[in-house]
Amino acid sequence: MSLLGRAAVAEAAQSAPACAHCGAPVPPGAGRFCCTGCEGAxxxxxxxxxxxxxxxxxxxxGALRPVEAPPADFAAHAVEEKPGLHRLELVVSGLTxxxxxxxxxxxxxxxxxxxxxxxxxxxxxxxxxxEGEPARANAFAALVARLGFRVAPFSPACLRASEDAExxxxxxxxxxxxxxxxxxxxxxxxVWAGIDMGEQTRHLMHWLAALIGMPTVLVAGLPLYRSAWRGLRAGRLNMDCAVSLGVLATTAMSFSETLRNGDYTWFDGATALLALMLAGRLLDRAARRRARQSVAELLALQEGQVQVLGAPAPVPVERVAPGARILVAAGERLRLDAVLESEEALLDTAATTGESLPRRFSRGESLAAGGVNMGAPFTARVTARAAEGSLAAMGRLIERAEQARGRFPALADRAARLYVPAAHAIALLTFLGWWWLGGLPWQAALVPAVAALIITCPCGLAIAVPAVQVVTSGALFRRGVLVASATALERLASADHVVLDKTGTLTEGRPRLLPGDWSGEDLRAAARLARASRHPLAQALLRACPEAPAAEGVAETPGQGLALGEARLGAAAFCGLPPDPRGMSLHFTRPGHPPVTFRFEDSLREDAAAAVAAFRAAGLGVELLSGDAPEVVGRVAAEAGIALWEGGASPARKAARIAELAAEGRRVLMVGDGVNDAAALAAAHVSAAPASGTDVAQAASDIVLQGGGLLPLAEAVERARRAQRVAAQNIAFAFLYNIVAVPVAIAGFATPLIAALVMASSSLAVIGNALRLDAGGRR
Amino acid sequence: MDILVWLIPAALALGLIGLAAFLYALRSGQFEDLDGAAARILFDDDTPGKKGPR
Structure with missing residues (x-):
């Protein structure tokens, strides 16, 4: 990741003048900085x-550009460590x-x-x-924010992701x-090499090995034994059962050999096996932990505080009671279900219904949590506690779906279900064969039986799949695809149909200026006014003309427009023009010039058409499912090259469509960003959400796409399939090894030296095969 | 073979010292931020905390 970043910085520096702070390209002649925030930083x-x-x-x-964040009260999160000494934990996004x-x-x-x-x-x-007052927390957070990092209080979810006791x-x-x-x-x-070692020396060596080996096996194996026990209690034979039994049986047999001073003890095999298993487990966790942390970080940045009327400071959402009156600032997301108390409000409900145009609400109408205030600040009365509101209901739905998904049997577990009983049966038969038929004393008959057990020990299996997962999720992480769930890769590989949401998924989810009958001079003059406002359309205008200097003395009438002397920018009525029903637009009038209209549209992502083509090339059916007006959806579908589309779909309809497809036997990959998609995301076989989406959608998804593009997801499908193929190869390879090695063990020819060689070489082969997956990716 | 009486305990003692050091490092949080530790070494403290210009 760091390599990529460095290359990007270097490139930007050569091609265009780059901002001295964030490194983003700056239009020629605009100075050293891309914005005032960077200049300050x-x-x-x-x-x-x-x-x-x-x-x-x-x-x-461009990653380090300071952005204005909604106000949050950090002082409430400060903890008193000692009298006069306070501590604050923050998530710092952008720390790369x-x-x-x-x-x-x-x-x-x-x-x-x-x-x-x-x-x-x-x-x-x-x-x-x-040292000093908790109130200083706000100053410190502001300082870090001014440098260009986004900060949020450390949430319990972040804590869960990073406090990794296990x-x-x-x-x-x-x-x-x-x-x-x-x-x-x-x-x-x-002992292996000791040709002329005396009996007594060998006995001493055995005792020494037992002295080291037995406590090691007992203490270091605990995480595996615990997992095996959990599996057994749930009535499942998992990989850990086989490993635990193998390790414990080997240790017990070695101890019996020590007591009777047999030729060999097998403590080395048992401890080496444990170390290998633990290393595989640790790698597997590390790969997913990084992705989980990034997702938790995204969620923490969205976790909000609410301005309650009458309260001195913003209040965390979960502490707001029904009946409280809250103030929703311009550009802020409404976080609770509420009834509007102001005369009028303009809300962007793209996240809750999928409509791309903001909707006007009037007094007394109920507002669903999740909308973004596009107009003037308004007050509303909260109708439900956060834990009982519409967002929480969605959360419960997601939890149910996650439990269902948790039961999805991972490839390794499916293999283990067949493999473990077979391995145990072979070991048992070997023991009985040598004891009854071969006429050996039971201690001696144990040796080949346990040798068979340790050689069949699914070392290859237990490392085969994690190794593939580590390599693949690492490669995807570097491309901005965060795989947070353990079986997501396997499910992604088997997906055969994609359902895409429109607003925010296939499109940017924010307005962009369309070409029109205005001149560059008009645009610059209007952008100068727009710089004074945080209204989304004003910001979109500014994005189209970032070099416009700020104008002095601009007056904003919230929800209406901006005025500078005689010049006016805003709604039609505000500029004294007849009302204009067509879409998102800003009107601009000034003395001596004809009035102009700037039109905006939520445009397609740059790689949308390419991603759709890539999905199709991978053999997946593509479908567009949106809550927006059918004519808009149809146009976007045509632009992106999607034949199958449906508009005006309610959240329930979306989930029903997914169920319909599942009933047809399709395995659906759902991609969506809004609250209205959450039910569908949770119901789908596998789901993905862009990082710019709502927290509810991200929580409902297996995969989060960082960096705003769909193409990496299409590549991820390919990668996941390749990973599945390699995992299957690895498992087959581990089986093959056993077919060769097990007869040797059953016949009683296996020594600890042979077992060690077999174990090490099969693990290395499997890991080497997994590393092949990354070979193409890094270049 | 008498030498074993010395060599084996010595080898084990050295190993145990290593294990103790590892457990100490783990307990004192030195494995919490491996990425950060790798990067930190590249920065010399030419602006020592409290004396730095404000």
Missing amino acids: HHLVQGLGLDAFYRKRAMAA CGACVWLVEQALMAEPDVRRARANLSTRRLTLVW GRELLRALGIAAFGAMNVMLVSVP
């Missing part, structure tokens, strides 16, 4: 003497390289009252300790198992 960094940051950073161009960590830490340490500032690059968590336990177990394996080897190798 640059001066701040220079003032602190931290210029070195610009030489050492490695991040994507060592230089960022350094900049944030140094900038905060320059404040005289800060005692400790430590940013964690893996979890994007900033821990800040200072991962730490696995790491500890791995350390112990590795120590045990290496030291048992130290005393085992002399």
Whole structure:
């Protein structure tokens, strides 16, 4: 990821003048900065003497542009550590390289009252300790925001994703198992090689190996035993059962061999097997943990606070009671179900209904949570607590669907279900055969039986699939596709039909200026006024003409328009023109010029048509399902090259359509971003949401697409399929190995040396095969 | 073979010291941010915290 970022920065620097702070291209003649935010941030960094940051950073161009965030109260999240000493935990989004960590830490340490500032690059968590008032928290958060990073209080979801107690336990177990394996080897190798070793020395070696091996197996194996026990209690034979039984049986047999001073003990095999298993498990977790953290970070940034009338500071959503009156600022998302109390409100309901045009509501109408205020600030009375509102109902639906998905049997588990009983049966038969038919004492008959068990131990299987998953999800992560669920790759590989949402998924989800009968001079003059407003259409106008200088003395009439002297920009009525029913538009009048109209449209994503073609090339059917007006949906479908489309679909209709397809035997990949898509996302075989979507949609999805494009998802389908093929190859390979090695073990020819060789070589072969997946991707 | 009486305990003791160091590092949180630790080494503290220009 860092390599990509560096390349992008270098490229931007060569082709066009780049912003001195964020590195985004700047139009010629507009100075050194792309916006006033960057200019402020640059001066701040220079003032602190931290210029070195610009030489050492490695991040994507434009990622560091300061954006104005809705106000949040960080002081409430400050925790008193000791009297007079407060601590604050923040998620810092945009923290992508060592230089960022350094900049944030140094900038905060320059404040005289800060005692400790430590940013964690893996979890994007900033821990800040200072002397004095909790209210200082807001100043610190503002400082980090001014540098261009987005900050949010550390939410419980982030905490769950980053406080990885289980991962730490696995790491500890791995350390112990590795120590045990290496030291048992130290005393085992002399036994293997010891041609003229006396009986007594060998007995000493056996006891030493037992002394190291038995505690290691007992302590380091705990995570595996626990998982095996959980599986057994749920009535399932999982891979951990086989591993646990193999390791424990080997240890017990070795102990019996130690007592009777047999030729060999097998403690080295048992401990090495444990270490390998734990390493595989740890890798598997690490790959998904990164993706889960990124998703939690996205959700934390959306987690909001609400302005309650009469409260001194913004209140966290979950603490707002029904009946409270809230103020929704321009551009803010309504987070609770409410009834409108102001005369009128203009809400963008794209996220809740999929309509691309903002809708006008009048007093007394009920508003569903999820809409964005496109007009003047309004007040509303809350009708339901956050936990009982429409968003929470959606959340419960998602949870139910997730449980259903959790039962999806992973490939490795399906293989284990056949494999484990077979392996155990072979071991049992070997033991009985040697004992009854072969006439050996039972201790001696145990040796070939347990040797068969340890050789069939699904080492290959247990590493085969995680290795593939690690490589593939790592490669996808670098392309901005976050795979958060364990079986998502397998389900993605088997998908055969794509259902796309329109607004925000196939389209940008924000207005873009259409060409019209206005001149460049008109645009520049209008953009100067637009700079004063945060209204989405004004911002869209500004995006079309970013170099426009700010004008002094612009007056904003919220929800109506902007005025500068005689010049007016805004709604038709505000400019003294007849009403205009056609779509999203801004009118601009000024003395001495004819009035002009700027029209906006929610345009297709750049790669939408390419992505649709790629899906089709991969053999998937493509379908567009939107809540927007049918004529708009039809036009977008034609533009993107989609034949099958449906407009005006309610959230329930969307979910029903998915169920319909599932009943036909299709495996549906649903892609959507809105609250209205959540039910469909949860019902689909596998689902994806763009990072710009609502938190509800992301929570309902297996995959989150960072970086705003659909093409990476189409590539992800291909990659997932390739990963499935390699996983199947690996499993087949592990089986083949056993077919060769097991007869040797049953016949009693296997020694610990042979077992060690078989185990190590099969694991290496399987890992090598998995690494092939990444070979094409990195180049 | 008498030498074993010394060599084996010595080898085990060295191994145990390594294990203890690993467990200490794990407990004191040194494995919490592996990416950050890798990047941090590249920055010298030429602006030491409290004395830096404001």
